[in-house]
Amino acid sequence: MVRAVRGCVLLGAALFGLAACGAPTSPVPVATGADTVTITMTDFQLTPNPATLTPGAYRFHAVNAGRTTHAIALSGPGVPEQRTVVLQPGQTADLTATVQPGEYDVYCPVDGHRAKGMETHLHVGAAAATPAPSSGDTGGY
Template identity: 45%
Template sequence: MVITNKSGRTAVRATALAFSAALLVAACSSGGGGGGKASQSTGAAKAGSGTKVTVTETEYALKLSRNSFTPGTYTFTADNAGTTTHALEVDGPGVSDVRTKNISSGQNTSVTVTLKKGTYKLYCPVDGHQQLGMKTDVKVG
């Protein structure tokens, strides 16, 4: 709404200004901005749509609920059974830097990927954890 003040100048009503500011904030915050997941444009699949695999994470090891994989879509659930923050990342043929968010002890989170024939690395991307043994290779096919 536009109103005219005593000097004859037009002014924008405060509610219209507040509405415009709210739209700007919403537009700026809807971009995602790195909430813990790396880009999933390569190799990622629809969340929860694949064969479920639990990856139990402890200091400093990964234990998978299965050890046989054929090509297809998998949902890896990282279950933090340790005492420090962990996450799970998957890299391999057609899958690059697909990861979960960081999770605290007792929490879990999932990532869904489509695996082709080949070897994939699953590991904890938290600083230094991979080097301490939180990694495993998965052969598909």
């Protein structure tokens, strides 16, 4: 009988220990899914993939798929502007940044390219799901 009681106490302690270990204190944000964002540069457009991120550290892999020189500038909450070197066609370069919820600007700093359309945004949200746009009245007609 004494043994039975003790066993029960031990089991309870073990369960409590497991429960206490269920929430480890991790200082490193968990990157969910892809930890590399590929930004393809063409004349004159930027295509980030993916364009919607969860908070965390990422490698931004810039690929110049155009026929002229391009580069990438990235800035946003907690990230002072970072730039790659100017890339010749076919060249690539990487930036690393830790993003937090908010909107990040990405553009090509080569003369005039931003105005020609080489500008995009990355959306970082805590929630992964984005609601589908509710189709309302298209208006105007």
